[in-house]
Amino acid sequence: MPKQSEVITVAKPHTIKKFELIEKYIETWAEKLMNNLNCNGIIFIDCMCNSGIYQDVNGEIIEGTPIRVAKKLLTVAEKYPNKRVSLYFNDINDARVDELEKHLPQEEKNFKIITSRKDASELLKTIGPQLSQNTHEHYFLLYDPYDACIDWKALFPFFRNWGEVMINHAIRDPMRAIKCAKTETAKAKYEQTYLQEFEKLLPYGSDRNSYEKRISEIIDYLKGNRNYYVASFPFYNSKGSFLYDLIHCTSSIEGFKLYKRSAWQTFGGQSSSKNNKNYTQIKFDLSSSTDAPIFEEENCYQIYHIAQYLQTTFAGQKNVPLQDLWNVLDHHPIFPSDGFKDVIKGELKNCFGATVQMIVDEKTKHRKQTISFKAK
Ligand SMILES: C[S@@+](CC[C@H](N)C(=O)[O-])C[C@H]1O[C@@H](n2cnc3c(N)ncnc32)[C@H](O)[C@@H]1O
Structure with a gap:
């Protein structure tokens, strides 16, 4: 001080x-x-x-x-x-x-x-x-x-x-x-x-x-x-x-x-000012109503963790509208969606084998992007 x-x-x-x-x-x-x-x-x-x-x-x-x-x-x-x-x-x-x-x-x-x-x-x-x-x-x-x-x-x-x-x-x-x-x-x-x-x-x-x-x-x-x-x-x-x-x-x-x-x-695409090369994997307490992460010592979240969280949340689901993903993140205590949508999508594809496709919405007849997740 x-x-x-x-x-x-x-x-x-x-x-x-x-x-x-x-x-x-x-x-x-x-x-x-x-x-x-x-x-x-x-x-x-x-x-x-x-x-x-x-x-x-x-x-x-x-x-x-x-x-x-x-x-x-x-x-x-x-x-x-x-x-x-x-x-x-x-x-x-x-x-x-x-x-x-x-x-x-x-x-x-x-x-x-x-x-x-x-x-x-x-x-x-x-x-x-x-x-x-x-x-x-x-x-x-x-x-x-x-x-x-x-x-x-x-x-x-x-x-x-x-x-x-x-x-x-x-x-x-x-x-x-x-x-x-x-x-x-x-x-x-x-x-x-x-x-x-x-x-x-x-x-x-x-x-x-x-x-x-x-x-x-x-x-x-x-x-x-x-x-x-x-x-x-x-x-x-x-x-x-x-x-x-x-x-x-x-x-x-x-x-x-x-x-x-x-x-x-x-913080350059992560959740803290930590100079963080060997970050620990983060566990989420999915039984909790707030989805609050369990802080494991001094950790720092990366885009990878956002993708991992979405994979856990939507595992096995097909043709999920992308907006559903962003809605989940909007209420998350730490993870953003705005400003990071493309990198999150990229991480889901590259690290978790998710596939992105264009479909025509039955009701509106508009084309929209959806994403399909691998099973757990
Ligand atoms: C961390 S610095 C503030 C930095 C500033 N907010 C910034 O971002 O540039 C803390 C300041 O709080 C002042 N301070 C400490 N106790 C205070 C009090 N009770 N009332 C008003 N100022 C106080 C100190 O003089 C010091 O300048």
Whole structure:
């Protein structure tokens, strides 16, 4: 963790991947929304924004999320002059926000940047109650702490209104430090993040799955009883050690699909930043209603695994419309279909002996592509 006194810190390769992923996602998310007649504008909030400027490991200057997003959203604001774009950038460290302000683009009539230097919870408790469905503005909240420190009370309104929440769940923190937490402050931090008494958290120890499961339960509770989609992608350092999950929460299936696509594209056609040559085979718990994969240690999914999952799901079926495959993937917690359809089809043919054919639909008389799967 960089020192609080530092203004320009080093961005390791996994951090740069995080910037790229958020930038890629926000650019397309904003375009999609602005094209929607029911959307009057967008609000982007980075409540722990840092200075916007980093150095990479070679000393080159690298832009962080706030500057990247501000530049992309300025272009979007120029293209849609009748819609509003508002950006909130906040950090508890004054000097970091001072630095950020030097690099932000100029405001325009429909493009506003509001900077502040508060505790993130304080900021969210001010913005949260102002959120309203009536303004037809969509927000995106980035909650990006260094350590496992999440204030769910402050986040709550953001789970109940239009928009999306992205949380950096810094699991490496409790995995390494929970056993050493002795002070009341340290214990209270974990209790607040996992909404659980410290004594009940202690047995989680260094078990990543326990922390992930607990966060997933909390989000499930916060969303209420509406349809909600949560996708989570792990980040690793260059030595292959797991660091954190970047979790995206939305009530929009389109946002969910787009996040999965953006993540796989950012990671070069796989599901994490892991430099992954000897990946382990993944098992799926097909008895579970969610089809959630069983995480086997620190694994990373490839296109091959998507094809393997489809083969298992459709084994032996003939002339399955391709759309049926994409529908299954659209609801999968990790696997994308958009952006990868041709490569998935190729993998099914080459690795699993599936055959693709054109048939004429009896009802519509249109030609459509179908796929036939080998038996198990
Ligand atoms: C991981 S960095 C954020 C990176 C930034 N979101 C980006 O993508 O470029 C974490 C930042 O959170 C700030 N921070 C830590 N605790 C905070 C709090 N309680 N409220 C606001 N900012 C906080 C730190 O000063 C640091 O700049």
